[in-house]
Amino acid sequence: MQLIFPIFNTKRTGEIFHVNPTVIPQREEAKEVSIQVFDFNSNEIREYNFDRIEECFHFRDNGNTTWINIDGLRKADVEAVCKRFDIHYLILEDILSVGQRPKMDEMDNEMFCLLNMLYFNEKNITVEQEQISIVLGKNFVISFQEDASRDVFDALRNRIKIANSKLRQSGADYLCYSLIDMIVDNYFVVMEKLSDRIELLEEEIIRYANARSLARINSLRKELIVLKRNVAPVRDMVNGFIRSDSDLLEEKTTKYFKDVYDHIVQAADMVESYRDMMMNMQDLYMNKANMKMNEVMKVMTIVTCLLAPATVIGGIFGMNFDRIPYLHHKNGFYIAVGLMLIVPIWMIRVFKQRGWF
Incomplete structure (x- = not known):
């Protein structure tokens, strides 16, 4: 059930706390x-x-x-x-x-x-x-x-x-x-x-x-x-x-x-x-609010961890060296992509076994 409240009612604060005993308020005549x-x-x-x-x-x-x-x-x-x-x-x-x-x-x-x-x-x-x-x-x-x-x-x-x-x-x-x-x-x-x-x-x-x-x-x-x-x-x-x-x-x-x-x-x-x-x-x-923030941070951390292997592998094969293993292999691309998928899947399994999520 959604409640309806007067939000940010600063006028109400003034009504409650505006009390000055040194000033005699004027009562309005009925x-x-x-x-x-x-x-x-x-x-x-x-x-x-x-x-x-x-x-x-x-x-x-x-x-x-x-x-x-x-x-x-x-x-x-x-x-x-x-x-x-x-x-x-x-x-x-x-x-x-x-x-x-x-x-x-x-x-x-x-x-x-x-x-x-x-x-x-x-x-x-x-x-x-x-x-x-x-x-x-x-x-x-x-x-x-x-x-x-x-x-x-x-x-x-x-x-x-x-x-x-x-x-x-x-x-x-x-x-x-x-x-x-x-x-x-x-x-x-x-x-x-x-x-x-x-x-x-x-x-x-x-x-x-x-x-x-x-x-x-x-x-x-x-x-x-x-x-x-x-x-x-x-x-x-x-x-x-x-x-x-x-x-x-x-x-x-x-x-x-x-x-x-x-x-x-x-x-x-x-x-x-x-x-x-x-x-x-x-x-x-x-x-x-803190728990919600922690949940968000946990998800973002896990995503970052899962993307880390792909980032490392992509960075290695993107270096400008003449000789890199599997650089000119006919299945080199598929091997690199496979590693990018297999390592995060293995990481997910390890995270679940340790109860991290």
């Missing part, structure tokens, strides 16, 4: 903002969809557990939400930041975490990322997403609607855990798809490695860099929730964060395993 609200308790649930940020303000202190999911970021909207829900200014800056490293912060009245949702682009064979910020407060969770067209929370939305589900019976801290768990679980989906590409590429290299195989290996190694950069810091982020003594987290919820921690450690180990596979694959490619 053209559209979509707000989805789930307001629920153990007995009932209400779902709302708003276009204006002010419409979700009255969920602040209504006694229920509220999840406010904001798709599309505008500075004015984020500032208004943070002001209404008493979210610290430093958290506001992190929400509006671009290219942040996954992190977890704990303020007086809220807990904040930032990480990336990952998606696999089947067309370009690339790992795409979307920054998501989650704020946990008393009886509410607010999530900020960049892209309104996709996320990984559909299964969570369905679970909230089930009356006797764990989500409905628990508080905002369990809801926060569920959001993080969904994001981390999706890492494995992305890694599985990337693993399929690695296996196919390995098979291709073993069967018919060509000049572009090394470029394909390099392309996949870039995507593993994206994976590692997004997965590895999440371990410290989740560990921050486990070690926290905030009143926003119930003691029984800690064991769920420990489960997420186990998953992210496993994901980080898998990324390292994939990285080792790519290094081994590169060595395999180089070894196959």
Whole structure:
């Protein structure tokens, strides 16, 4: 099966490595903002969809557990939400930041975490990322997403609607855990798809490695860099929730964060395993290239050896001496040609007996 890879994608290299923490990147204002609200308790649930940020303000202190999911970021909207829900200014800056490293912060009245949702682009064979910020407060969770067209929370939305589900019976801290768990679980989906590409590429290299195989290996190694950069810091982020003594987290919820921690450690180990596979694959490619070159050199050497007797015989009979044996013999030509054929045939037999080819 022939793979299709974007070969020599130097632009992708710039996207991955162009990070300068001393320069504050400018975030583009979202053209559209979509707000989805789930307001629920153990007995009932209400779902709302708003276009204006002010419409979700009255969920602040209504006694229920509220999840406010904001798709599309505008500075004015984020500032208004943070002001209404008493979210610290430093958290506001992190929400509006671009290219942040996954992190977890704990303020007086809220807990904040930032990480990336990952998606696999089947067309370009690339790992795409979307920054998501989650704020946990008393009886509410607010999530900020960049892209309104996709996320990984559909299964969570369905679970909230089930009356006797764990989500409905628990508080905002369990809801926060569920959001993080969904994001981390999706890492494995992305890694599985990337693993399929690695296996196919390995098979291709073993069967018919060509000049572009090394470029394909390099392309996949870039995507593993994206994976590692997004997965590895999440371990410290989740560990921050486990070690926290905030009143926003119930003691029984800690064991769920420990489960997420186990998953992210496993994901980080898998990324390292994939990285080792790519290094081994590169060595395999180089070894196959060397073996192919050795085969070519062996064939050329054998051909040269087989032609050597004919060259010597032809050179001897081509010398400008008056007296050369069989020079004027009536069968001299046939004797010379016979020697040119018999000696190489004898050489081939000797080479095969010694296992040289």
